[in-house]
Amino acid sequence: MRGVLRLALAVCALATFIHAAGTAWAQDKPLRVALMPFTNTMRLMEMYQPLRESLQATLGRPVYLLTAADYESYFRLMREQGYDIAVTGPHFGAWAVAHGARPLLRYGPTLKPILVVRADSPIASPLDLHGKVLTLSNRLSVSSITGQAWLAGLGLTEGRDYRLTVSPTHTTAIMSVVMGEADAAITTHTPVQQAPEDTRKAIRVIESPKGFPHLFTIASPTMPAEQAERVKAALLTFADTAAGKDFLESSGYRSYRDISAEDLESLRGPVSLLSAIVPEAAQ
Structure with a gap:
């Protein structure tokens, strides 16, 4: 029954998202959270349901989780700014920040x-x-x-x-x-x-x-700074809840940290290698 309810919520969020497409950035517009496809889609959606539910409750707006079939499609989505919030690889995140995205938080561990x-x-x-x-x-x-x-x-x-x-x-x-x-x-x-x-x-x-910084959470360049700060605060609120603590512990993400200038600097090499593989990233 709970699985059916979650599916219904996701369908409702998607319907609202389609209805709102093409309108100005508004508080009641669904928040699109783009998840990097590091595992299969079903597992990814299940894993991030607690985050979606918490953001939806704290921000008072529908939250829609999305991903892509593969890393190439996901990075294309990022380049085309087809997201509001992205939970993404640090090299993708650093690339996006260099192209106007707003850095919010990163997970605590070092990624090796x-x-x-x-x-x-x-x-x-x-x-x-x-x-x-x-x-x-x-x-x-x-x-x-x-x-x-x-x-x-x-x-x-x-x-x-x-x-x-x-x-x-x-x-x-x-x-x-x-x-x-x-x-x-x-x-x-x-x-x-x-x-x-x-x-x-x-x-x-x-x-x-x-070692490198762990996954970044960033806001789209199109998101107003005030809204980005609200999302960041909502993420930190989630981290302090029982569901948030369980999510961070079970996933191995442990905690949220600010994205520092040192984090971004440490990723110059990987971003350069990424741009060599994906010519569009060098533009």
């Missing part, structure tokens, strides 16, 4: 590229990837971009030293290792923490030395 291997794998370091199959969560994820740079810094080259495959999400990349379809996956700690216990027991992690 890691190699995930099976628990019984002989792979002990990236140098053991010679002749192995390596999978990425997606070529545009910050872990993939910086993880491949990590390997390149050790002298490893795709095609020559290892064979590369690409999975749709972090979850599927990890599962491809568990199922024996790949010898290793590049991902981050958070998807590992979000995985079921039996999956975590089946894998082992090799950590890179370089």
Whole structure:
């Protein structure tokens, strides 16, 4: 019954969103929260329902969660400003801030590229990837971009030293290792923490030395500053509730922090690599 109610609320929010399309930015217009597709859509929507419900109650307006089929489509949505709020990769977020988006908050932990291997794998370091199959969560994820740079810094080259495959999400990349379809996956700690216990027991992690800020929450350049501050306050209110604390703990996000100038500066390298992969981002 609760699932049906949530679906009904989502449909109502979508209907209101369609009705409001093309109107001026208004307080009663549905707030579109664009979630980066780091896992399957059903899991993503379920995971962020507590946030949606809290924002809707605090702001007194409909809140609509949306995502995309893949990272390429999601980054296109961001470039086209098809969102009001985005919970996004730090490199996407830093790119958007450089193009007028308003930085709100980031999750507390440091995000590090890691190699995930099976628990019984002989792979002990990236140098053991010679002749192995390596999978990425997606070529545009910050872990993939910086993880491949990590390997390149050790002298490893795709095609020559290892064979590369690409999975749709972090979850599927990890599962491809568990199922024996790949010898290793590049991902981050958070998807590992979000995985079921039996999956975590089946894998082992090799950590890179370089860390970056965790996921950014940003406001669209079209959102007035006063409204952006209201959303930021609502996010912090959510973090202080029982539901918010459970969300932050169970997801591995732990807390909210302000996005600092140092955070943005630390992402210049990943943003530059992103722009090399997506020429439109360099414009």
